[in-house]
Amino acid sequence: MSALSCWGIYRELAHSPGRETDDAEILRATAQRLEEKGFRASLKTAEEIGESREEPPAFLFVMCERLPILARLEHWRERGVCQVNSASAIRNTYRDRMLPLFEKNRVPFPASVLVPTQLPIPSEAAFRESPTGCWVKRGDVHATQTGDVVFAPEPASLGHTLAAMNARGIERAVLQEHIPGDLIKFYGVGEVDPRAQTGNGGDWFQWFYHRDQRLEGHAFSARELAAAASRAAAALGLEVFGGDAIATREGRIVVIDLNAWPSFALYREKASERIASYLAARFRGHVEVGVQE
Numbered sequence: 001m002s003a004l005s006c007w008g009i010y011r012e013l014a015h016s017p018g019r020e021t022d023d024a025e026i027l028r029a030t031a032q033r034l035e036e037k038g039f040r041a042s043l044k045t046a047e048e049i050g051e052s053r054e055e056p057p058a059f060l061f062v063m064c065e066r067l068p069i070l071a072r073l074e075h076w077r078e079r080g081v082c083q084v085n086s087a088s089a090i091r092n093t094y095r096d097r098m099l100p101l102f103e104k105n106r107v108p109f110p111a112s113v114l115v116p117t118q119l120p121i122p123s124e125a126a127f128r129e130s131p132t133g134c135w136v137k138r139g140d141v142h143a144t145q146t147g148d149v150v151f152a153p154e155p156a157s158l159g160h161t162l163a164a165m166n167a168r169g170i171e172r173a174v175l176q177e178h179i180p181g182d183l184i185k186f187y188g189v190g191e192v193d194p195r196a197q198t199g200n201g202g203d204w205f206q207w208f209y210h211r212d213q214r215l216e217g218h219a220f221s222a223r224e225l226a227a228a229a230s231r232a233a234a235a236l237g238l239e240v241f242g243g244d245a246i247a248t249r250e251g252r253i254v255v256i257d258l259n260a261w262p263s264f265a266l267y268r269e270k271a272s273e274r275i276a277s278y279l280a281a282r283f284r285g286h287v288e289v290g291v292q293e
């Protein structure tokens with residue numbers, strides 16, 4: 001296999017609810033751009049990787065998220081295969097890991113607690129701190145189906161939601177403070193420099209307001225948003241990422257979610273170019289480091 005061969009790995013369909021096409025398209029667009037930069041890129045499904053005995057090439061760009069395949073990727077990393085995002089960074093987006101990492105790295109994040117979904121159901125007392133209700137999110141992966149992320153306006157619905165998750169075999173859930181404000185979506189590639197307006201080199205940061213909302217138009221600092229997003233991405237070790245943040249009435253930025261390699265749907269052209277530039281530099285740098293060793 002040539003030195004510039006790489007594999008792109010699709011996200012598992014179960015992890016792309018409603019976004020199967022967009023998720024596949026960004027991986028394909030990135031592969032095409034990599035080809036234009038002199039790489040030979042093949043695309044594989046997570047299932048193909050799981051079943052195959054084929055040896056991987058030196059470089060992988062990865063959207064899959066399930067634990068068994070991440071274990072396989074980690075094994076390959078130990079043998080020198082360069083991967084973006086890394087398996088450990090992807091694993092860190094599972095909420096049980098994300099919470100402590102955000103806390104440790106002082107990412108502005110809503111008050112959150114990981115609880116067992118088993119009874120006893122939290123009582124009225126649990127709501128004293130959060131009288132406007134709270135979010136209930138499955139404790140492991142991001143939403144893969146209805147019922148994985150639910151707003152509980154009062155104790156009874158919190159109890160029902162936890163019980164429903166438990167019945168589905170989800171053992172832990174995150175209870176999270178509701179943050180009122182304008183919902184922002186953001187995308188990033190590489191190490192985002194909060195001082196740069198448009199990013200530098202292969203690095204890129206883009207934000208926009210989520211469509212389905214009544215926008216209040218709270219003032220906030222775009223630089224603070226980029227800084228918060230990059231702090232969050234660095235805390236998890238993500239290089240290609242997307243997430244959600246809230247701009248509050250007081251002008252605060254709160255990161256509420258961070259995902260590995262999102263679909264970049266509204267910015268596919270631009271994103272695929274930025275990601276491919278970043279990957280090309282990263283992969284070539286890996287070869288140079290390898291030669292020096």
Ligand SMILES: Nc1ncnc2c1ncn2[C@@H]1O[C@H](COP(=O)(O)OP(=O)(O)OP(=O)(O)O)[C@@H](O)[C@H]1O
Binds near residue numbers: 149244
């Ligand atoms: N703490 C919060 N405060 C306010 N709104 C929230 C909060 N948590 C979640 N939301 C709302 O619910 C949506 C989904 O939450 P979150 O992003 O954590 O879940 P997800 O599993 O990543 O789902 P998705 O794939 O839809 O982003 C957010 O985009 C936001 O609109």
Ligand SMILES: [Mg+2]
Binds near residue numbers: 243244257258259
């Ligand atoms: Mg989200």
